[in-house]
Amino acid sequence: xxxxxxxxxxxxxxxxxxxxxxxxxxxxxxxxxxxxxxxxxxxxxxxxxxxxxxxxxxxxxxxxxxxxxxxxxxxxxxxxxxxxxxxxxxxxxxxxxxxxxxxxxxxxxxxxxxxxxxxxxxxxxxxxxxxxxxxxxxxxxxxxxxxxxxxxxxxxxxxxxxxxxxxxxxxxxxxxxxxxxxxxxxxxxxxxxxxxxxxxxxxxxxxxxxxxxxxxxxxxxxxxxxxxxxxxxxxxxxxxxxxxxxxxxxxxxxxxxxxxxxxxxxxxxxxxxxxxxxxxxxxxxxxxxxxxxxxxxxxxxxxxxxxxxxxxxxxxxxxxxxxxxxxxxxxxxxxxxxxxxxxxxxxxxxxxxxxxxxxxxxxxxxxxxxxxxxxxxxxxxxxxxxxx
Numbered sequence: 001x002x003x004x005x006x007x008x009x010x011x012x013x014x015x016x017x018x019x020x021x022x023x024x025x026x027x028x029x030x031x032x033x034x035x036x037x038x039x040x041x042x043x044x045x046x047x048x049x050x051x052x053x054x055x056x057x058x059x060x061x062x063x064x065x066x067x068x069x070x071x072x073x074x075x076x077x078x079x080x081x082x083x084x085x086x087x088x089x090x091x092x093x094x095x096x097x098x099x100x101x102x103x104x105x106x107x108x109x110x111x112x113x114x115x116x117x118x119x120x121x122x123x124x125x126x127x128x129x130x131x132x133x134x135x136x137x138x139x140x141x142x143x144x145x146x147x148x149x150x151x152x153x154x155x156x157x158x159x160x161x162x163x164x165x166x167x168x169x170x171x172x173x174x175x176x177x178x179x180x181x182x183x184x185x186x187x188x189x190x191x192x193x194x195x196x197x198x199x200x201x202x203x204x205x206x207x208x209x210x211x212x213x214x215x216x217x218x219x220x221x222x223x224x225x226x227x228x229x230x231x232x233x234x235x236x237x238x239x240x241x242x243x244x245x246x247x248x249x250x251x252x253x254x255x256x257x258x259x260x261x262x263x264x265x266x267x268x269x270x271x272x273x274x275x276x277x278x279x280x281x282x283x284x285x286x287x288x289x290x291x292x293x294x295x296x297x298x299x300x301x302x303x304x305x306x307x308x309x310x311x312x313x314x315x316x317x318x319x320x321x322x323x324x325x326x327x328x329x330x331x332x333x334x335x336x337x338x339x340x341x342x343x344x345x346x347x348x349x350x351x352x353x354x355x356x357x358x359x360x361x362x363x364x365x366x367x368x369x370x371x372x373x374x375x376x377x378x379x380x381x382x383x384x385x386x387x388x
Contacts, residue, residue, distance in 0.1 A: 047293055051145045056388055060141050061134040063382035068133020071375035072125050077118035078367040079125070081105045083185045083325065085360035102366070121184035124196060128177030132170050137379055140166035140263055159267055160260040167259025171251055176244035178251075179203065186329050203243045247327030249341050254320030258313045266309035266376055270294075273301045302380055303373040310372025314364055319357035322348065 050056055072079070081102055084092040092108070095101035109117045144162040148154055171178075183199050194202065273282040274294055283295040297305065323344050339347070348356040 045150070048145045048149065050388075051141050057138060057142070059386040059388045060383070061138040063379050063386055063388070064137025065130035065134035066382055067137070067375045067378035068129040069126050070378045071133075071371045072129045073122070074374050075367045075371045076122045076125065077106055078102070080109065080118055080120060080185050082360045082364060082367060083182055102362070121181045124177060124181040124184055128174050128181055132174040132177075133375070135173055136166050136170035136259065139169040143169075156264055156268070159264045162260075163263030164256035164260030166263070167255040168252055170259075171248075171255050175248055175251065176241075179244050179246060182325065182329060204240060206243050247324040250320045250324045250327065250344075254317040254324065258317035258321075260313075261316050262309045262313035262372065265312045266305050266372075269305040269308050270297060270302075273297055273305060296380060296384060299377065302377045306373035306376030307369040309376065310368040311365065313372075314361075314368040318361055318364060322357050322359060 051060075081092075084105065085095070092105050095105040095108070106118060113120065140162060143165050144159075147158050147162050180196070180199055180203065183203065184194070184196070272278075274297070279295065282297055282301040284298055286295050296302075323341065326344050326348065327339050327341070345357075352359065
């Protein structure tokens with residue numbers, strides 16, 4: 001009996017020792033995990049603070065500008081046709097509404113204007129897209145570091161807001177060049193084509209026709225002072241720099257969902273592709289990466305993330321893009337009347353119904369997938385090359 005008690009006591013001591021070892025082991029694991037998390041948070045904070053340095057700013061701006069130029073060059077012929085479709089150019093109206101129409105329109109342009117006709121307005125595009133894309137990516141990095149100061153603040157809404165504000169910032173500084181590019185691409189004349197400087201002068205000096213604020217019957221009373229003032233303002237020539245901001249309001253309204261959803265989708269899909277269960281197949285080895293930065297995606301994964309981002313964002317913002325194009329070419333067609341946002345929307349609805357807001361969406365899809373894919377891919381690879 002004493003022997004049994006002794007054995008039982010010995011077994012109890014062994015159990016206590018095992019439990020103590022287990023408790024110590026779990027405590028050490030918890031401490032190690034906490035230390036690892038602290039190191040990761042510190043690295044993340046250091047990476048976010050680095051985005052505020054001048055070195056990071058100019059490098060991210062150059063990377064974004066090169067990415068934008070590469071993407072626009074790939075899709076320039078499709079962009080020319082899309083503008084002609086959206087702006088309802090009479091010569092190309094017969095080609096709208098089918099996949100074959102896109103190819104036929106490109107063939108028509110090539111036959112009448114040569115290969116370079118497919119790139120008409122592309123010089124203005126590159127002149128605009130380098131600062132536009134550079135500012136957009138640069139602004140996104142800066143705004144994101146402010147709105148999302150820590151990893152726990154990483155939410156879809158904050159990503160959406162960061163992308164939207166970045167898009168608005170870039171558009172504000174580069175919109176006049178976009179108006180010039182659209183006007184150059186809209187022209188289809190074979191003789192006496194307008195040069196860049198001629199288009200600028202033409203846009204600057206355009207005087208839109210406004211509706212009279214004092215239209216009245218012969219027997220009606222004379223206009224009041226406020227009405228007379230309104231008439232003077234309406235009759236006064238509205239020329240100058242304001243003409244380079246035609247369609248700016250719908251551009252801003254469309255840019256928030258477009259840029260916001262684009263960056264949100266890209267970052268979300270990238271996070272999904274970096275999930276531990278997929279990382280071995282989707283990410284490159286972490287070599288010479290700045291501390292706190294996620295592992296870069298493989299080429300096919302980065303192209304997929306960018307393509308999906310463009311597809312989703314284009315669908316959400318396309319109706320406002322159609323309205324913007326019609327407002328931008330307002331001085332090149334019709335009586336030169338400066339169209340407002342609501343007036344342009346009603347005109348499109350009256351002429352073509354709800355489907356009019358999606359004219360050219362087919363070619364938009366064909367264009368936007370390679371555009372966004374090449375843009376994000378080039379930007380991420382340029383960041384690696386520039387060490388940011």
